[in-house]
Amino acid sequence: MIEIRDLTKRFGDFTAVDHLDLTIETGEFFGLLGPNGAGKTTTISMMSTVLLPSEGEVRIDGQVLDRKASEQKSKLSVITQEYSMRQDMTIDEVMEYQRRLYRLPRDKAREKCDELLEFAGLSEYRKRTVRHLSGGMKRKVMICRALLTEPEILLLDEPTAGMDALSRRQMWNLLRQVNGRNMTIVLTTHYIEEAQALCDRVALINRGALQKLDTPQALIDELGAYAVDETGDAGLKSRFFHDRDEAIAYLSSAGHQASFRATTLEDVFVECAGRKIS
Amino acid sequence: MGIITVLWEKWVEFRRDFYKITVSTMISPLMYLMIFGLGIQTTSHGEPYLHFLIPGIVAMSTMTGSFGATAQNMSVQRIYEKALDQVMVSPTPLWQFIIGQVIGGSLRGLYAGCVILLLTSPIRTDLIFNGLSLLIMFLNGMVFSSIALVLSFFAKTYSDAPRYTSFIITPMSFLCNTFFSTEQMPAGFRQVISLLPLSQASNMIRAIANAERPGFIGFVILGLYLLVFGIIAVVFIYKKKNL
Numbered sequence: 311m312i313e314i315r316d317l318t319k320r321f322g323d324f325t326a327v328d329h330l331d332l333t334i335e336t337g338e339f340f341g342l343l344g345p346n347g348a349g350k351t352t353t354i355s356m357m358s359t360v361l362l363p364s365e366g367e368v369r370i371d372g373q374v375l376d377r378k379a380s381e382q383k384s385k386l387s388v389i390t391q392e393y394s395m396r397q398d399m400t401i402d403e404v405m406e407y408q409r410r411l412y413r414l415p416r417d418k419a420r421e422k423c424d425e426l427l428e429f430a431g432l433s434e435y436r437k438r439t440v441r442h443l444s445g446g447m448k449r450k451v452m453i454c455r456a457l458l459t460e461p462e463i464l465l466l467d468e469p470t471a472g473m474d475a476l477s478r479r480q481m482w483n484l485l486r487q488v489n490g491r492n493m494t495i496v497l498t499t500h501y502i503e504e505a506q507a508l509c510d511r512v513a514l515i516n517r518g519a520l521q522k523l524d525t526p527q528a529l530i531d532e533l534g535a536y537a538v539d540e541t542g543d544a545g546l547k548s549r550f551f552h553d554r555d556e557a558i559a560y561l562s563s564a565g566h567q568a569s570f571r572a573t574t575l576e577d578v579f580v581e582c583a584g585r586k587i588s
Numbered sequence: 589m590g591i592i593t594v595l596w597e598k599w600v601e602f603r604r605d606f607y608k609i610t611v612s613t614m615i616s617p618l619m620y621l622m623i624f625g626l627g628i629q630t631t632s633h634g635e636p637y638l639h640f641l642i643p644g645i646v647a648m649s650t651m652t653g654s655f656g657a658t659a660q661n662m663s664v665q666r667i668y669e670k671a672l673d674q675v676m677v678s679p680t681p682l683w684q685f686i687i688g689q690v691i692g693g694s695l696r697g698l699y700a701g702c703v704i705l706l707l708t709s710p711i712r713t714d715l716i717f718n719g720l721s722l723l724i725m726f727l728n729g730m731v732f733s734s735i736a737l738v739l740s741f742f743a744k745t746y747s748d749a750p751r752y753t754s755f756i757i758t759p760m761s762f763l764c765n766t767f768f769s770t771e772q773m774p775a776g777f778r779q780v781i782s783l784l785p786l787s788q789a790s791n792m793i794r795a796i797a798n799a800e801r802p803g804f805i806g807f808v809i810l811g812l813y814l815l816v817f818g819i820i821a822v823v824f825i826y827k828k829k830n831l
Contacts, residue, residue: 321830358673358676358677359676359677360673360676360677360831361829361830361831362827362828362829362830363829364829377676377682377825377826378681378682378826380679380680380681381679383677383678383679384679386677387677388673388677390670390673392670393669393670394669394670394671394673394674395669395671395674396597396665396669396671397669397671398601398604399600403600406596407593407596407597407674408674408678410589410592410593410596411590411593411674411675411678411679411680412678412679412680413589413679413680455674
């Protein structure tokens with residue numbers, strides 16, 4: 311279990327994360343959503359000790375996580391938003407470096423590495439230096455590297471950014487598989503449909519503060535499960551309804567430039583954040 | 589274990605860039621040796637100037653080799669590649685990472701010094717370089733690796749590493765007993781320069797080269813530098829809020 315208590319991060323006068331409180335259960339697939347600059351990456355960075363909080367703490371299984379906490383850190387793997395790896399190493403060397411940093415047995419790690427690279431379609435590129443890989447391939451290497459350690463907790467900061475649609479779907483399947491093995495996953499993403507498809511619960515944060523926290527479906531139901539989009543002089547405007555008949559009645563009265571659809575998590579997000587992000 | 593991991597990473601880098609590292613290690617010292625030692629042929633204390641210069645160049649090479657390798661590597665990893673994040677997140681104790689960096693950087697300095705010794709070996713000088721010389725070169729390299737580590741934690745941009753070289757390494761190269769003895773400097777300034785690590789390393793390597801006993805105080809001063817900067821580096825990596 312991950313407990314985030316009163317987590318705050320300030321950079322000078324700017325507060326990136328503002329007294330955030332969250333509890334993430336073991337085995338949960340948890341989404342952290344927010345517009346650009348909301349504090350998602352800063353939160354993930356504090357959850358991985360890359361940044362230290364100005365106030366508050368992160369606990370893993372009851373133990374405070376800090377840079378000395380090797381036992382807690384051995385449970386963690388992180389996929390950062392940036393390609394955080396040695397650009398002049400080959401894929402094989404990146405994986406070997408990870409094995410050594412996590413002190414994994416050589417034979418077991420080699421087998422796991424072969425399996426992951428095969429799954430990601432990277433086997434034939436393993437002698438290629440990271441610098442010479444495409445953005446999507448670098449992302450896949452980072453995912454393989456993170457999964458090599460078979461972590462109990464996986465922190466994913468925009469893991470599918472830069473991936474094509476097919477690769478993204480493959481990655482979703484992989485994440486579902488590993489989550490099925492009781493791995494706790496914390497995901498930040500700009501792809502709201504990704505969070506809706508994968509996450510058990512999502513937290514919407516804006517300006518570093520928690521706005522909403524619930525299951526995607528509960529958040530949608532709270533807003534209204536039915537939406538009517540109207541295109542007018544002011545652009546596209548959506549209205550939300552709890553009752554289907556009420557929505558259809560409104561649609562009938564709205565004229566031909568209106569359409570009916572199911573509410574999505576993105577609607578919840580836009581209403582909450584006040585701006586569209588994807 | 590973490591120390592071995594960092595040394596493995598350094599070895600991968602060294603193996604890949606072997607020719608580039610070796611050639612870049614040789615150029616400046618060779619120029620100094622050719623210009624000041626062979627071109628402008630002069631004497632110092634009744635001896636050929638080359639006898640004075642070679643130990644100084646060896647000490648200087650260990651400094652530039654260690655400092656350059658560590659400052660460059662850490663700045664790139666921390667600021668540009670963000671590869672340091674991978675280490676920060678891992679369970680490898682960070683003090684082991686620091687020791688690995690210091691030893692790894694020092695080995696690069698030692699390599700640079702040994703290349704110079706190899707290049708100057710055909711010149712008949714009767715200078716002595718033994719195991720103790722290598723130990724001093726290694727210690728000097730560790731001192732400058734630890735300084736480079738601390739400075740690289742302060743670096744805000746990728747271009748800060750070359751700036752540190754301009755502000756710290758270049759003045760030391762010229763002032764600290766490499767090309768002329770600190771004894772010729774004005775009082776006050778002389779004492780300050782004598783306390784700098786390169787002055788001590790040059791002094792000791794030169795003493796051994798001339799079949800004299802190196803002063804024990806040099807080891808103490810280098811050890812103190814290593815201890816202070818090593819501790820600062822460890823404290824930084826554990827406590828600095830925004831690495």
